[in-house]
Amino acid sequence: MAPKKKWRTILRRLLYFFTSVCVLLCIFFAFVEELFEYTPPHIDNLEQRLASLQKVQVHETHSQLANSWSKREQNLLFLMAKGDPFTVGYTSGKLVGQIAPKLEDALLQRVEEIVGNTSLIWMFRKVGYVIYSDLQQYFSNDILQEVYGYSLAVPDKHPELGSSYFRALNYQAAHDTGHRVLENVLSLQGCTSFAAWGESTTNGNLIIGRNFDFEIGDVFDRFKIVQVVIPDKGIPFLSVSWPGMSGAVSGVNKYKLAVTINAGKSDHVKWKATPVTIVVRKILQHAKNISEAASILKKSSTYVSESFLIGDGKTNEVVIIEKSPSITRMRRAKHFSQAIVCANHFFAKEFASHHNHQIFVREGSSPKRLERMRELIKNSYGKIDPQVAASILRDTKLKNNEQIGLSHLHSINPSICSHSVIFDLTAGILWINSGPNQSGRYLPISINDIFTQQPQKSFILDEQIIDADPLVSPEKVSQLVSWRQNVRLWKQKKGQLEKIVAEMHEVNPQHFLTMVAAGDLDFQHKRYKEARKKWQKALKNHPYGEWISDIKTRIKKVGDQ
Structure with missing residues (x-):
């Protein structure tokens, strides 16, 4: 065979081979949902059970289905779910599941904002089907039944993303997946919590405060629920969560054992395991004290790193358990004798050498929030009560009362x-802020009574309401929403820069981003000295992430002009 003809034959065969591979991959990705779709758990007499759970009764004070009910009171949505796992899930979906599409849309929009490229999102979704095809094995059968029940009851707005059951189960791991996939984005913000007891509080009571920070717009704030679960097996518990969430990030059970979680970072990696929110659910439903909670955590396999603040109202004992996929370590009060703070970095010596943890501490917000919390607790030591706790959670400054702007x-x-x-x-009292964020009133409910309370009666203890924030009021938060919208317009170079800068300055003049935008306006008008001054001021006002290098580049651009 002639050399040219031989090479043509080889090239043709290679072309056939790669074409065939591409066709097979296209077929594979086209049908990946069908190939890796979850098989729902078996439910005895499913059709009869569904038929008996169709009619929601609407009363003056609440809506009811079987022994479960929901009601709205003073801007808080309460859900009481009772029964076996499937019934808890299905009745929850029927009573509050109409909110689910709004939450799902908000999550999808946030992913689009971060990833940007629709082709990449499509690819991530397809690959996710393969990677998490065995996710079910990391959940107990009870949780699977509960999630399946919920998925059958809620509206399905996005069938193109897989079955309702597939999505509902994957959303149980949203906290973990978000912190694994979007670590660099999420390291800038984070949750903050603390506990004070004994000599640090006004009456010796155990006070815990916590902000669950999640930068995804106001949908998850507006549609949070106070979910009370009376399971057929285990301990009744309540959590502050969202429709469809079987796990918990902030919760307390009938034995006054409370758990809150703050995400962390380490070098320990595991692709799949039990979502941490489901581990918290297990603690709330099966632990009566800290020892039992610690035992559950030690035995649980997780795939992200997390801090668990656990408090026991019966003994006034508090611990923080720092857990990675490989190790579990307990931390007790040390900086204060009877108070402890929790941001997003770890204190156990095993994490000190972890590269990812070092970056997190160096570049993230966690150390600054921790430092400020310690200062505020020190200043109020011996005087901490729910009112003081609210002022700590609402604080907008850095150490030494340094002003850095709002948001x-x-x-x-x-x-x-x-x-x-x-x-x-x-x-035995829990205060939940009515929103927006922590600016509104903190509404108190009785942990002691809520598990037996009837829906016709008021849940809010009016005489113990904590008033709205007088400094960062709900009206101010609305202005900050507009400020953030202007920040986006400025970044995208949309709209009139003069108008954008004026509105940003009016609402939030001390924030470094307002200063950078004002410098950009001066630069646009060739006022180089003024631009440099504003950028230099912004650089001193605690910029974060890539903004540090971006501001330095701007300053270098104007030089000595």
Whole structure:
């Protein structure tokens, strides 16, 4: 065979081979949902059970289905779910599941904002089907039944993303997946919590405060629920969560054992395991004290690193358990004798050498929030009560009362939290902020009574309401939403820069981003000295992430002009 003809034959065969591979991959990705779709758990007499759970009864004070019910009171949505796992899930979906599409749309929009490229999102989704095809094995059968029940009851707005059951189960791992896939984005902000008891509080009671910071807009703030679960097996518990969430990030059970979680970072990696929110659910449903909670955590396999703040209102004991996929370590009060703070970095010596943890501490907001919390607790030591706890959770400054503007991600209160709660575990009272964020009133409910309370009665203890924030009021938060919209317009170079800068300055003049935008306006008008001054001021006002290098590049651009 002639050399040219031989090479043509080889090239043709290679072309056939690669074409065939591409066709097979296209077929594979086209049908990947069908290939890797989850098989729902078996439910005895499913059709009969569904038929008996169709009619929601609407009363003056609440809506009811079987023994479960929901009601709205003073801007808080309460859900009481009782029964076996499938019934808990299905009745929850029927009573509050109409909110689910709004939450799902918000999650999808946030992914689109971060990833940007629709082709990449499509590819991530397809690859996710393959990677998480065995996710079911990391959940107990009870949780699978509960999630399946919920998925059958909620509206399905996005069938193109897989079955409702597939999506509902994957959303149980949204906290973990978000922190694994979007670590660099999420390291700038983070959750903040603390506990004080004994000599640090006014009456010796155990007080816990926590902000669940989640930068995804106001949907998760507006549609949070107080979910009370009375399972057929285990301990009744309540959590502040969202429709469809079987796990918990902030919760307390009938034995006054409370758990909150803050994401962390380490070098330990595991692709799949039990989502941390499901581990918290297991603690709330099966642990009566800290020892039992610690035992559950030690035995649980997780695939992200997390801090668990656990408090016991019966004994006024508090610990923080720092857990990675490989190790579990307990931390007790040390900086204060009877108070402890929790941001997003770890203190156990095993994490000190971890490269990812070092970056997190160096570049993230966690150390600054921790430092400010310690200062605020020190200043109020011996006087801490729910009112003081609210002021700590609402704080917008850095150490030594340094002003950095509002909505700054280094502050305890960057006005992005999806819920803010305060526990007086000793007295058995939980305060939940009505929103937006922690600016509204903290509404108290009785942990002692809620598990047996009837829906016709008021759940809010009116005489113990904590008033709205007088400094960062709900009206101010609305202005900050507009400020963030102007920040986006400025970044995207849309709209009139003069108008954008004027509105940013009016609402939030001390934030470094307002200063950078004002410098950009001066630069546009060739006022180079003024631009440099504003950029230099912004550089001193705690910029974060890539903004540090971006501002330095701007300053270098004008030089000595």
